[in-house]
Amino acid sequence: MDAAPYDAIVEKLLSQTKNGKILWSAASHIERRDAVGLIYKTEVEHQDIVLYEYRYKTFDELEQPDWANEVAVEFVDLRNALELRFPPTDSRWALLREVRRKVSGVDAFAEKFLSSDDDDE
Amino acid sequence: MSGWLVKASAVAALSAGVWLLALVVCGRLSDAGSWASLAGFAISGWLVYRAELLARRVSVMLRVPALTRRLRASSKNIRQGLTNNIPHVIADALGSINAALESLAVKALPAALRARVEELEQQVVALLAVPAGTRSPDECDLVRERAAALAEALENSMRDMQS
Numbered sequence: 001m002d003a004a005p006y007d008a009i010v011e012k013l014l015s016q017t018k019n020g021k022i023l024w025s026a027a028s029h030i031e032r033r034d035a036v037g038l039i040y041k042t043e044v045e046h047q048d049i050v051l052y053e054y055r056y057k058t059f060d061e062l063e064q065p066d067w068a069n070e071v072a073v074e075f076v077d078l079r080n081a082l083e084l085r086f087p088p089t090d091s092r093w094a095l096l097r098e099v100r101r102k103v104s105g106v107d108a109f110a111e112k113f114l115s116s117d118d119d120d121e
Numbered sequence: 122m123s124g125w126l127v128k129a130s131a132v133a134a135l136s137a138g139v140w141l142l143a144l145v146v147c148g149r150l151s152d153a154g155s156w157a158s159l160a161g162f163a164i165s166g167w168l169v170y171r172a173e174l175l176a177r178r179v180s181v182m183l184r185v186p187a188l189t190r191r192l193r194a195s196s197k198n199i200r201q202g203l204t205n206n207i208p209h210v211i212a213d214a215l216g217s218i219n220a221a222l223e224s225l226a227v228k229a230l231p232a233a234l235r236a237r238v239e240e241l242e243q244q245v246v247a248l249l250a251v252p253a254g255t256r257s258p259d260e261c262d263l264v265r266e267r268a269a270a271l272a273e274a275l276e277n278s279m280r281d282m283q284s
Contacts, residue, residue: 056201058210059194061187061217070207085206087254 010073010089013044017098024051024099030080036069040099041080050074051099071096133166177229178282184224185279191221192272199265208253211261218268219245234271234278241267 016022027041032052039052051074055067071092075083086092101107140159195214202210222242227235244264248256 054205056205056207057197058201059197061191061194063190063194063197068210070205072205087206087208 006073006086007089007091010086010091010095013049013073014091014095014098016044017095017102024103026103027080030076032072037100038103040103041076048076048078048080050076050080051096053096133162133169137162137166174229177226181226181229182279182282185275188221188225189272189275191217192268192275195221196265196269196272199261199268203258203261203265208256211256212249212253215245215249215261215264218264219249231278234274237267237271237274241271 013022017024022042022044024040024042026038027050028038030039030041030050032039032050032054034054034056036053036055039050041048041050043049051072053069053071055069058066058068060066070088073086073089073092073095077083137159140162144156144159195217198214198217199211202208202214219242222238222245225238227238230238241264244260244267248260248264251257
C-alpha cells in the first residue's frame with residue numbers, strides 16, 4: 001500500500017473545496033470517539049467521505065500519558081460506518097481548516113459584519 | 122568504568138602469564154615465594170573480573186526501571202498507531218524500542234532474557250527497514266506484545282538479582 005494516492009486524493013479534495021466544487025456539511029448525527037469539534041461529510045464520485053479532528057493518547061518515555069491530535073479522512077458506507085481511514089497526508093490539516101472555514105460561514109459573516117455601520121451609541 | 126575494568130583484568134592475566142614464563146626461564150618453579158606472587162596475580166585478576174561483572178549487573182539494574190517504562194510506553198504507542206492508522210506513531214515507537222534495546226548491556230543479562238532481547242531487536246530492525254505505511258499490522262502487533270512482555274520479564278529478572 002503506497003501513501004502516494006492518499007496524498008493526491010486529499011490534495012484534490014482541498015483544491016476542489018477551495019473553489020467550491022466540493023461542498024461539505026456538518027454531520028452531527030455521526031459519532032466518532034475522541035472527535036474534536038464537528039464532523040464533516042461530503043460525497044464525491046458516489047463515495048461518502050468524512051473528515052474530522054480527533055485526539056489520541058500517547059505515552060512519553062516515562063510512560064506518562066499525553067494527548068496528540070490528528071485529522072481523520074475516512075471513506076464511510078451509507079450508515080456512516082468506517083470503510084477506510086486514510087493514513088496521514090500532507091494536506092490533511094489544510095483541508096480541515098478550509099472545510100471549517102467554509103462550513104462555519106465566517107467569510108459571509110465577516111463580509112456582512114465588517115461592512116455594517118458601527119452603530120455603537 | 123566497565124571498559125577500564127576489562128583492561129585491568131586483561132593486564133592482570135597477562136602479567137600472571139609473563140610472571141609464570143619468567144619463573145620457568147629462571148628455573149624458580151620450586152620457589153614458594155614465586156608461586157605465592159603468581160597466585161596473587163591470578164587472584165587479583167579473578168577479583169577484577171568479578172568486579173567488572175558486578176559493575177555491569179549494577180549498571181543494568183540501575184537502568185532497567187527507565188528501560189521498562191520506555192518499552193511499555195512504546196508498546197502502548199504502537200497500539201495507538203495501529204488503532205488510529207498513524208504510521209509515524211508506529212515508526213517512532215519502533216525506534217524508541219530499538220534505542221532501548223541497544224542501550225541494554227545484553228551480556229549482563231541471564232541467557233534466556235538475552236535471547237529474547239536479541240530476537241526482539243532483530244524483529245524491530247526488520248520492521249524499521251520497511252517503509253512507513255507498508256508495515257504489516259500483525260508484525261507490529263507482535264512486536265508490541267513482545268516489548269510489553271520483555272519489560273515484565275526484565276523487571277522480574279531484576280527482582281531475582283536483587284533478592
